Amino acid sequence: MPSSADRVKNGQLTIDGVSATESAVPVDAQEMADVLAEAAALGKAVTPIGGGTALTLGNPPERVDVALSTERLAGIIDYEPTDLVLSVGAGARFGDVQAVLAEHGQRLPLDPPGAGDATIGGLIATGRWGPLRYSAGTLRDLLIGISVAHPSGTVSKAGGMVVKNVSGYDMPRLYLGSLGTLGVVVSANFKVLPRPRAEATVIASYDDLLAAFAAASQLRGGRDPIAALEALFLNSGWALATHIEGRDETVDAVARRIVSGAAGDVTRLDEQESAGWWSAYVDQQHLAQADNAVLVRCGVRPKETAALASTIIDEMSELAISVPYLAASPGLGTVVARLDLGGAGSQEGLAKVQGALLSLADSVTILAAPPSWKRGIDVWGRLPEGFDVMQALRQQFDPERTINPGRFAGFL
Amino acid sequence: MDREILVEKLQGIVGKNGVFTRPADLLVYEYDGSVDGAVETATPSAVALPTTAEQIADIVILAREAGLPVVARGAGTGLSGGAVPQQGGIIISLTRMNRVLEIDREDRTALVEPGVINLELSEETLPHGFFFAPDPSSQKACTIGGNVAENSGGPHCLKYGVTTNHVLGLEIVLPDGRIVWTGGRSAGVSGYDLTGAMVGSEGMLGIVTKALVRLTPSPESTLVLLAPFADIESASHATSRIIAAGIVPAALEMMDNLTIQAVEPAYHAGYPMDAGAVLLIEIDGSTDDVRGTGVEIAALCVESGATEVRSATERAERDLLWKGRKMALGAMGRLAPNYYLHDTVVPRSKLPATLRRVEEISRDFDLPIANVFHAGDGNLHPLMLFDRRVNGSTERVLEASKEIITYCVDVGGALSGEHGIGTEKRGYMTLVYTADDLAAMAGLKNSFDPTGMFNPEKLFPKGYMCGEVRALRMQAMAQKLGIHAL
Amino acid sequence: MAVAIENDANILRLGGFSGPDIPEDDLLRACVHCGMCLSSCPTYRLTGQEMSSPRGRLWLMRAVADDRLELLDPLFDEQMYQCLNCRACEAVCPSGVHYGPLVEASRAQLEQHRPRSAQERALRRVGLDWLFADSGRLRLVVRMLRLAEKTGMTALARRTGLLKLLGMEDLQALTPEISRRPIVPGNERWLADPVSGERRHARLFNGCVMGTVFANTNRAAARVVARNGSDIDVPVEQQCCGALHVHAGMMEEARVLARRNIDAFERSGDDPIIVTAAGCGAALKEYGFLLKDDAAYAERAQRFSDRVRDFTEYLGERDLVPPSKPVPRTVTYQEPCHLVHAQRISRQPRDLMNAIPGLELVEMRESSLCCGSAGIYNIIREEMANELGDRKARHAMETPATEVITANPGCQMQVRASLRRNGSSARVRHIAELLDESYGGAKSKRAIIGRSEY
Known part of the structure; x- marks a missing residue:
């Protein structure tokens, strides 16, 4: 895969059918801010690009004039293993960062799909997460400092290199998941954690949804060191994957107990096998656009996950939409599904699916869909409460709507 | 608005016994937990004690009509002057909104009103097998609303994180009087993370009327280790070794010799009087894990020079070991009539050097300084001991604390780890933040509260939110864009 | 702030305070208004208002001392007497503020400088000056009131609050528990x-x-x-x-x-x-x-x-002689303020109860929060006292206990009245009775009458 900068330079950058005409690859924070300020002054639209793994996330951009690569802001700025803190440029690839941390037995406990190639800046902009959220939270719980370039031509920083900090507003969390619409991340600081000493995964099969979620519920109610808990819909039934992390003896004991308690087929994976299985698992939720399929994520309060999964399956069957993939996170209250609309796929079809899902879930995000279907639909679903405060934020930080116009929630 | 009309309207909203306006009544709302002389105060026009979000919304609308600022107040235990009015106005005291509305065992959440006391939330959830993890030292008195406003920490945030990591959603009253929910029970709520922005915003963006918080399962087993060392260096070394071994204890606290001298005679917790420093380490989790980790930590401590390692698993024994730490402030009365509790953070590896600097400052200012701190996360709490009846002593303390802050910032630290900026440290903001950094924070403030009605004159340097600085900022921007005549 | 403590011709003055029994300035200024006392204070818990908290009251005292508040401001009087003086705040104060003596001194100031209403003065003089000033008088009055039960004179006594003070308000309910024969010192x-x-x-x-x-x-x-x-x-x-x-x-x-x-x-x-x-x-x-x-x-x-x-x-x-007679009941313990807070005695009563075979001690919530009795408080501040009493009763009734154990007569009477008001028939007893029962009770050991050593 060509690097994002190469794609930018070669004019290959196209988002949902909208192509960039110019490119910029700034070498430092101020240059990045200058690019933004110039674009703002000229009324141009800028799309920041990191690893390019989530470019299809969001609504189709209203315009893309300048593709802005963070590739040259990719260094590790500071890493003190004994302080458990890390400062890294936005363009650093997550996989590379994890490799450096691993040398010191540490990690950022985060595993969203496609994370290996994603950049730190991209992960902050999209705020994505993976199954590890069950135990480790998201970047929201790890981000301790940030530096951001704004369309005003300024670079602002907030937070710092300490894990506990209440010096001024908690700006890092505001930028997280804002899809760049308040500024482009230049660098970020994280709290890092020791890698668990051991891991194992137990995959148990169940005939039906109720049995699988009952088992999940029991695990959730206990105190075992469960790192992730995912229920996967299979045509023949359900599989429940339990990821255990901790001290060797504990991991072994817990895995044994889960294996012996399982009624049906059960497999235990240790160490490398376990890690490999999870990496393959999250890859199934990658954001690549397929011709007739959409990838959606629905959220409810965690205890309603089983009901949500079950009604989605029923509802889609009623709409004659096949569900080639569906996975639920019982601890998080989310269901991620790939829906095959077949020949019926269209903008109207997608709107109908979205409407149906919105009646079932508190939050519905269309993670990937063919660009033509997305037109006119807010893929972020329901307009959030306090939206006018969000509009005011956008106005304060990016009054010309220079960065990613139209892509974020409510077409901000 | 005429004062009498204001009073009448306030009474109409919250009832007669929910409003105070007599000067005598207002006297007791001119302070919080901050040290006298460190923060300024301006007596409010009125104090209202509402019981519902709707009442708060009505008060806010009334205040807007009357052109009065609004200051939200919880228990008033803050240490940076956050709840102390700077421009008078209406204080909204949230102490009567103190119900735990819901405990959801399955989803491990609690829905609470802002006036619920931190420790009592934990006590209430304990029978269900949970606790609320943030545990600031004032947890016996401070409220969840205050915790949200200050993004409170505590000894156990080393493992469990600070308040923001435990807040899932908030119902807030905005400065225009609307009531909105941010965040919520389910993952994937779209838009900006307004909940994240609200936590730690010192009551300047919105008034919390309900908080949906995460509950943490109470551990199966808890072990407390006490390890005395000859000096702070070796205790710090042990701390680094523990972290390097990939262990994150639930709490990792250090006390220096001066603290031990005050604490041990008061509580007889068994801290050796001749130790240069003691580490107090808490580990929790499954019984097996705790035992295994405990052995490892003990070995690391001994290798780093601990003269002994004592352990306690039973509640009463653990409480005794903790007592010296948790009640350290109280024991300071044995050394001096007054103390000023300072709060800064440095990267953990900078702790020994920072403590050396603190010792120098103590000598330079002829001011005894005891150190009790969260060694695990680099959060220092130098306790400056003085007698405020001695002329100029408060000023000396404030000067010394400035020296300490300056040093901490120089080594990459922060102004405050858990007390907040408020009025106490607003003057220091420019030590760490540039005009551009502050402008971004102002952007956040203006999005919620464009007229600056909620808790004015806090967090930002004096005069910052008034026109002149904004004008400078615009000028700087214009220059960058090459527009010179603005 | 300069505070003058003058000492001319034995007239002491501290701002608005003057005469004997002035709150001590150093004690007053030991409070750093950190707020740790708030949640322990019964009146703050009920009202949520700062002036009803220990640090609020200390701040008011300081305001009088600094001439920012009149000694005779109604708020000062209201707050000095709204306080139950339960001392719960002292037990949790990190700075070790001696709150009790300060509020007592403030009341002494008010007593000296403020005229009371006729009714209140009458109660105070009769109740405190006359009745309690001589233990023989009190014994006589208690006997008279027992008779009054039969003569219908109780209404008068009830109006003055005397019955409540003596725990004889509900004589019917109390009869079995009231001692027929007072102890006469020396006897x-x-x-x-x-x-x-x-x-x-x-x-x-x-x-x-x-x-x-x-x-x-x-x-x-x-x-x-x-x-x-x-x-x-x-x-x-x-x-x-x-x-x-x-x-x-x-x-x-x-x-x-x-x-x-x-x-x-x-x-x-x-x-x-x-x-x-x-x-x-x-x-x-x-x-x-x-x-x-x-x-x-x-x-x-x-x-x-x-x-x-x-x-x-x-x-x-001391090493307790183990009580041997099983007491197969479930009890809960209400901590008297002046035991747990003023004297910091909390473990010993529980240890004693745990030493009784067969007895199960179940803790109630807020066991150390004042029940509202507080000396004559339940007479002069009936409403707040009742609120506290109801709260105590609710907490006791949440437990499976059939008996509430305490160690102070005021609490015993207040808790009993509160339980009855809330529909509970649980007994309220002094811990001494419980221990005595397990040692075999009255039959096991008789007093030698008329033979006190001193």
């Missing part, structure tokens, strides 16, 4: 069971309500002490402890009583003085402070205070 003595070691002596502080309405509880306590190897008697000429007077700011009256008690007990050397009423115990332990400016008594007062032991504290200091 009763219990001989020690032989326990290893030398024969010991102890002296019982009788107390007004304990010695009359609850005389049998005092007898039970004496039997338990004797069972544990100590002779115990009730020295003659002892008086009311003066706690109610101190709480009401009537310091001079309290000092008169204190001196008489010191005289009465000095004859018995250094023997421990055992107290069954937590409120009395706390006051007796503060005689040293009360008389610190009395040249003739200061030292003697402190010696006296050093001898005072709460009943449970006394037993906690």
Whole structure:
């Protein structure tokens, strides 16, 4: 895969059918801010690009004039293993960062799909997460400092290199998941954690949804060191994957107990096998656009996950939409599904699916869909409460709507 | 608005016994937990004690009509002057909104009103097998609303994180009087993370009327280790070794010799009087894990020079070991009539050097300084001991604390780890933040509260939110864009 | 801020405070208004308002001392008397502020400078000056009131609040528990069971309500002490402890009583003085402070205070002779403020209950929050006292306990009244009775009448 900068330079950058005409690859924070300020002054639209793994996330951009690569802001700025803190440029690839941390037995406990190639800046902009959220939270719980370039031509920083900090507003969390619409991340600081000493995964099969979620519920109610808990819909039934992390003896004991308690087929994976299985698992939720399929994520309060999964399956069957993939996170209250609309796929079809899902879930995000279907639909679903405060934020930080116009929630 | 009309309207909203306006009544709302002389105060026009979000919304609308600022107040235990009015106005005291509305065992959440006391939330959830993890030292008195406003920490945030990591959603009253929910029970709520922005915003963006918080399962087993060392260096070394071994204890606290001298005679917790420093380490989790980790930590401590390692698993024994730490402030009365509790953070590896600097400052200012701190996360709490009846002593303390802050910032630290900026440290903001950094924070403030009605004159340097600085900022921007005549 | 403490012609002044019993400036300024006291304060818990909190009241005192608030401002009076003086705040104060003496001094100031309403004055004078100033009078009144039950004179007594103060408000309900025969100091003595070691002596502080309405509880306590190897008697000429007077700011009256008690007990050397009423115990332990400016008594007062032991504290200091008779019941413990906060005694009563075979102790919520009794508080602040009483009753009723155990007569009466009001028939008993029951009760040991050693 060509690097994002190469794609930018070669004019290959196209988002949902909208192509960039110019490119910029700034070498430092101020240059990045200058690019933004110039674009703002000229009324141009800028799309920041990191690893390019989530470019299809969001609504189709209203315009893309300048593709802005963070590739040259990719260094590790500071890493003190004994302080458990890390400062890294936005363009650093997550996989590379994890490799450096691993040398010191540490990690950022985060595993969203496609994370290996994603950049730190991209992960902050999209705020994505993976199954590890069950135990480790998201970047929201790890981000301790940030530096951001704004369309005003300024670079602002907030937070710092300490894990506990209440010096001024908690700006890092505001930028997280804002899809760049308040500024482009230049660098970020994280709290890092020791890698668990051991891991194992137990995959148990169940005939039906109720049995699988009952088992999940029991695990959730206990105190075992469960790192992730995912229920996967299979045509023949359900599989429940339990990821255990901790001290060797504990991991072994817990895995044994889960294996012996399982009624049906059960497999235990240790160490490398376990890690490999999870990496393959999250890859199934990658954001690549397929011709007739959409990838959606629905959220409810965690205890309603089983009901949500079950009604989605029923509802889609009623709409004659096949569900080639569906996975639920019982601890998080989310269901991620790939829906095959077949020949019926269209903008109207997608709107109908979205409407149906919105009646079932508190939050519905269309993670990937063919660009033509997305037109006119807010893929972020329901307009959030306090939206006018969000509009005011956008106005304060990016009054010309220079960065990613139209892509974020409510077409901000 | 005429004062009498204001009073009448306030009474109409919250009832007669929910409003105070007599000067005598207002006297007791001119302070919080901050040290006298460190923060300024301006007596409010009125104090209202509402019981519902709707009442708060009505008060806010009334205040807007009357052109009065609004200051939200919880228990008033803050240490940076956050709840102390700077421009008078209406204080909204949230102490009567103190119900735990819901405990959801399955989803491990609690829905609470802002006036619920931190420790009592934990006590209430304990029978269900949970606790609320943030545990600031004032947890016996401070409220969840205050915790949200200050993004409170505590000894156990080393493992469990600070308040923001435990807040899932908030119902807030905005400065225009609307009531909105941010965040919520389910993952994937779209838009900006307004909940994240609200936590730690010192009551300047919105008034919390309900908080949906995460509950943490109470551990199966808890072990407390006490390890005395000859000096702070070796205790710090042990701390680094523990972290390097990939262990994150639930709490990792250090006390220096001066603290031990005050604490041990008061509580007889068994801290050796001749130790240069003691580490107090808490580990929790499954019984097996705790035992295994405990052995490892003990070995690391001994290798780093601990003269002994004592352990306690039973509640009463653990409480005794903790007592010296948790009640350290109280024991300071044995050394001096007054103390000023300072709060800064440095990267953990900078702790020994920072403590050396603190010792120098103590000598330079002829001011005894005891150190009790969260060694695990680099959060220092130098306790400056003085007698405020001695002329100029408060000023000396404030000067010394400035020296300490300056040093901490120089080594990459922060102004405050858990007390907040408020009025106490607003003057220091420019030590760490540039005009551009502050402008971004102002952007956040203006999005919620464009007229600056909620808790004015806090967090930002004096005069910052008034026109002149904004004008400078615009000028700087214009220059960058090459527009010179603005 | 410069605060002048003038000392011209014995007239002391601190801002708006003047005359004897001025709140001590240093004690006052020890408060750093950190707020740690808030959640422990019953009146703050009920009202949520800052002026009803310990630090709020201290701030008001400071405002008077700094001439920012008039001593006679209605708020000051309201707050000084709204306080239950339960001292819960003292127990949790990191700075060690002596709140009790400060609020008592403030009340003394108000007593000196403010005219009271006729009714309140009458109650105070009759109740505190006359009735409690002489233990013989009190015994007489209790007897008269027993008769009044039959003569219909109770209505009058009830109106003045006297019955409530004496715990005789609901005479019907109380009858079985009221002692028929008060203890007259000098008249009763219990001989020690032989326990290893030398024969010991102890002296019982009788107390007004304990010695009359609850005389049998005092007898039970004496039997338990004797069972544990100590002779115990009730020295003659002892008086009311003066706690109610101190709480009401009537310091001079309290000092008169204190001196008489010191005289009465000095004859018995250094023997421990055992107290069954937590409120009395706390006051007796503060005689040293009360008389610190009395040249003739200061030292003697402190010696006296050093001898005072709460009943449970006394037993906690020795190896308990194990009580043997099973008491197969479930109880919960209500901590008297003046035991847990003022005297910091909390573990000992629980240890004693846990030593009783068959007894199950179940903790209630907020066991150390004031029940609302607080001396004469439930008479002068009935509404707030009732609210606190209801709260206490609710917490007790949440437990499976059939008995509420406490260690102070005021609490005993207030908790009982609150339980009845809330529809519970649970018994409320003094811990001494519970222990006595497990040692075999009244039949096991009889008093020698008319033979007090002193």
